[in-house]
Amino acid sequence: MRKIVFVALLLLTLAAYGQSKKDSQKPNIIFILVDDLGYGDVGVFNQNARKAKHDPAVPYLITPSLDKMAANGAVFTQQYANAPVCASSRSSFLTGVTQGNAVVRDNQFDKALEDNYTIANTLKRSGYTTVAIGKWGLQGTATPWPAHPMKRGFDYYFGYMRHSDGHEHYPKEGPYRKPKEVYDAYKNVANDLDKCYTGDLWTARAKQWIIEHSKQKGSEPFFMYLAYDTPHATIELPTQEYPKGAGLNGGVQWLGTPGKMINTATGTIDSWQHPLFRNATYLDKTTGTTKPWMDVDKRYATVVQRLDQEIGDVLQLLKDLKIDQHTLVVFSSDNGPSQESYLKEPYTPQFFDGYGPFDGIKRDLWEGGSRMPVIVQWPGMVQPGKTIALPSLLSDWMPTFLDVAGVTAPARTDGVSLLPTLTGKGNQRPTTVYSEYYFEGQTPKYPEFEKDHAGRIRNQMQMIRLGDWVGVRYDIKKQADNFEIYNVIKDPKEKENQAARMPAVQQEMKDKVLQLRSVNASAPRPYDGELVPPVTTVPAKGIKWALYKDAADWVPEMGSMLPVKTGSIKRPDVAVLKGSGATVVTFRGYIHAPADGAYTFYLASNGKAFFRIHQIPLIDADYHYKKGEERSGRMLLKAGLHPFTLSVKQTEATPELQLLWSSGSFEKKAIDFY
Template sequence: MRKIFTFFFKNHPSLIVIFACLFFCVSVSIAQHHTSNDKPNIIYILVDDMGVGDVGVFYQNQRKNQPRIYTPQLDRMAEQGALLAHSYVNAPVCVASRSSLILGVTQGHTTVRDNQFDKAIEDNYTLANTLKQAGYTTAAIGKWGLQGQGGKKNWIAHPLKRGFDYYYGYIRHSDGHEHYPKEGLYRGTKEVYDNYTNVTPDLDKCYTGDLWTARAKQWIIDHVRKNHATPFFMYLAYDTPHAVIELPTSAYPAGGGLQGGLQWLGKPGKMINTADGNIDSWMDPQYANATYDHDNDPKTPEIPWPDVNKRYATVVSRIDQQVGDLLQLLKDLNIDSNTLVIFTSDNGPSQESYLNEPYTPEFFKGYGPHDGIKRDTWEGGIRVPTIATWPKMINRGTVVTTPHMSSDWMATFLDAAGLKAPARSDGVSILPSLTGKGEQLPTQVYIEYFQSDRTPRYEDIEEGRRGKRRNQMQVIRVGNYMGVRYDIKSASDDFEIYDVVNDPKQTQDLGHTPEMVTIQQLMKERVLQLRKPDSAAPRPYDTAYVPSLKDDIEQQPGQITWKLYQMNTPWVANPAGMRPLHTGHSKILQVPSKVITKDALIVFEGFIDVPIDGAYTFYLQTGGKAFVRIHDIPLIDQDYGYVPRTETSETILLKAGVHPVRVFYKPGSDNSIKLEWSGPDFTRKAVY
């Protein structure tokens, strides 16, 4: 058997020596350019099932002489910050989407996939526990649904066990279908928790959209007054406008911020200032008497909007007011300039059946200029309205056209805090796109999902995909081209390929054109080179061998490349975008003698030559912490919770040929590291 090692990049040792001091300064600057005083506060606002077409600045404002929803606060937020035009979720359903967001990994790598509601999110790096390491106080308010099955004793993934210092909201997924926890349609069955205490008996007439907003405002006020020097991260996850589409009790309180808008009163029976009147009763006046041309005939009288559409518009406008209220609070507290606020949704718009009058997103075209809804992997199901403001760093009127995924936010937030993301994270920082400073690394848009239903048969959906069976679905984007597969039977199935920049409705399938032959093959190979099978979410391509690289790779037998960085992270970090302090070559996997600091990170890069198609097992043992990838597949994780010198093994199906391997290593009590493998035709031996 041959073993082939080569470089990912050409190296120039003489230049490295000359510029070593310069690289040191650059690396330290990148890794430590923030002090505790200029780390931004971060607020991530996530709404439930709001489509990209539901927001004015994204689509509703274009609907002249048609039924439309008004979102002036969100429109103003976009004017004052950045509109992200190609923003994708990691899955077209809430639980999987939120899992990838919290963990910073794609659906090819998380343990919560498909519709695994209330499954415990794994104990690993999260948005919260990484930002805590960066000096942040963390809070989660609203919907969770990732805690584990059963009662409190079985909630092994309660937010307080995944890095949050404070939690207030619905723990269980199905609770988020009800917007009045005490008196709503599901009276007596829903529970709101303050950390571990069920506080539902105190929540008379509390509409959850108002409740979460008031609680979030009060938490921010208390934090700023008591810990003003400490930055905070808030995950504010609404359960509206999803499901029952219940109405508020009353009009939005006048004003906003400290003195106006929603206020937290904290008194049992009167927890917030809108906890009065009648539940599910207040209709926004701008929609209450709205009429429309139902038959597209100007000669016939217009008719009133259906009640369910009035409800939906009222709830979306209520969310708009809640966001404006929160932004006003930041101004009143004089922290708006250095607070990064993200507004987005967890997936595309939903077709709801919880009321007597079912709701579909057709009336307002909540999917915008796209096809597909929640549970579809067409653009309408996975592209979401995303807006970012950070007055200190993001210029007014910024429009980001480069694609990104919700799993990029971990790397982005840590970058804003002055740290690199864990090597486990699949995301890249999108700060360069938001701020216009630095080089934007590309995001790999990848989605996989299973759902046995069909794409709806709406008249404005392309005829060929109306009622299309979903089943196993998969999406990958290469440049402007989005590859989509529905009802997948095997890894060899072709992708439908669309230029989603110039054809956002995905009307022209380019998948079988001569120009797409190379892209078609690339997509089929890449989806196997960037995911890891999970037995709890089986796929028809799980048993396919991971393709090797092409034969025209520059090769140099018997060598690997190592790169040394200085990283002040407690985890094994991904130094993407950084310049190494030192670099060199070796014939064996060993820590270079140039390691002189406890903050060292070494990245080993090389290639293995797999002799035949088969299952190969890799074994890793280190004295510190390490993370191994083959292609972009997370092979072995010896970082989070790893006990040094404990062996970890993993088996992977590889096709014969050359495969890239990267080992991210953070030395510990000793510098030992050993990576071995075994295969169908050879016994266990060293990889390097």
């Protein structure tokens, strides 16, 4: 009996150890980003409600795989794209910074993603194998491309490099834009891709990569950025119906033979319409007659349904490989729905109500252009059927994924980890929802849109969210222009502008947008020359310091970590690190600007450092920083007190730091701290 009990206890102990070891493993992470899919295009966000009306005048799309993913996980109802256009939105996702601080802004397609910390190189340093498949468009225009994905932290890349190539979905035969290029690492393989529809191609390559990784590296974690170029631009059809089944032994499959790279590279390109939509009709209430769907609407419905099958195929593969329980999957679009088709028939998201309960489309900062249909699946960690109403941005995923990996995000990131909200554990920090964008054009004159929105001149636009209140400015001429202010919880269509009765919120928004963004000469704004306003309340004097232990290679963002020691000091002094066993010190306090004007700040360290004033990243002495090098940053400040955060990471036995400033009225000297 004792022997039986001993064996039973041993087995229980080993099982518990195995489970503990499994729980301690870093999960795989897959981020699926689709192109120009509206919040209202997805079943659980809008289309299922349209279907439930049983109204012949209300056509609808179907997304059963995404609906199932939502039932098994969580939906974000208030997550925003960083920008209402693909290149800028994707750049912010990859770098974790808002459009107020991004290098790629506005419509800067093919501009090089900056050489700094990215979601890929930070996860790679945290033990992940990293892969990007699909659309890139951030490679730069020099030869060789300076910002190829494999130069920004990805171990492997397969996909469209150039932005314009992603406007069409047949790399070899597509008649609209030639020649197109698809890269396998650094080699253009487009000539081998006969009849390859890109939605199927990216899916098959992603599946094959996951299979190979699972065989070769077993439980080692991976991060996959799966970036589709559909349903964007030319609404081209697949060659054939989707192969039966899904996952390991079904669905699309990678064959790897030039001329026959995938198992759907057969038939006729741009030909197959889903039978559900081939003969679809709707009731035209204006005439009282039944009409067939336009060809472009059948195409759009087919492409969205195909995209849904492709995503379901990937999710089934995770189950077949028995890694679904250990994989975090996030689905999102990059901006609101588009009215492009590149075909004889123009497409309009009106037909399927692609903007959902909002006004605005792609290139608008109304909610319809910015709200994203975000779904998260993570078995055992995210409660099934959960609805998350937390306001957030795509740039929050970088700190979230790093938090999942067990490391802190770089101080450079503007976002915050969403892990506490996803898991229901810990305290969720608020994020700053902010966007700025320039585009010559107008909000479409759809009759469903509010009269004040339809036909609105865009030009310089800006959006900020404070709590339930969203401030929006269109056609900005100067900083004094007022925000329109809407309660987007009670008023999602932004019908009632509350600005007239909210002067304090108006001023807070005007101040805030100057306190969180940096000037970028390649994307000029009418408020670039404005002085950053000081705080309006008088804080306590002195500088607070806190020491942390952190093993990351970069200067960490310490907002969610507990310090090992704290104290007060009159001036930043890294000597507080000596003998503490800590690796990072953060100083928080206030700078006193004696007069309105331009101030230049200078920082040098024998470690690494990052310096912000308000929320503005002023000096990055972290990434590729050379010991002792002086770096500087210039700001326009109004007279008064301005909060700063200085984080320093030191490995030297004798840490050193120098922080100075100058202005038009004085030479370089020690800073006047409050």
